[in-house]
Amino acid sequence: MKKSFLIHMDTRTRQEIPNDEIMFLSLLKINPLSNLCDDVLITVVMLLDSDPKNVTAVVRIQTNLEEYSGYSRHTHWESALSQAFDSIIQQVRLSNFPVKENTN
Numbered sequence: 001m002k003k004s005f006l007i008h009m010d011t012r013t014r015q016e017i018p019n020d021e022i023m024f025l026s027l028l029k030i031n032p033l034s035n036l037c038d039d040v041l042i043t044v045v046m047l048l049d050s051d052p053k054n055v056t057a058v059v060r061i062q063t064n065l066e067e068y069s070g071y072s073r074h075t076h077w078e079s080a081l082s083q084a085f086d087s088i089i090q091q092v093r094l095s096n097f098p099v100k101e102n103t104n
Contacts, residue, residue, distance in 0.1 A: 029085035
């Protein structure tokens with residue numbers, strides 16, 4: 001099955017953000033997701049200048065069955081990207097958490 005990884009970067013981003021480092025960090029964060037959910041088919045990473053001091057990271061992950069999105073703002077792109085992926089990992093874990101009916 002074909003897998004896609006897309007990077008969208010605001011052309012006005014003030015920080016130098018090397019594509020190979022974005023890929024490396026993203027792949028480190030995607031690997032645990034593969035253990036928690038279906039195969040990750042599409043990954044979209046968007047890095048934008050949200051204000052003069054912060055970079056906004058928006059990450060969208062699509063699997064066979066679900067789609068997840070994560071968002072974060074931070075002064076450093078690495079932290080923003082990591083926190084956006086961590087948000088998705090938390091969503092996946094919550095969706096896998098078994099729900100029990102209250103019988104009281």
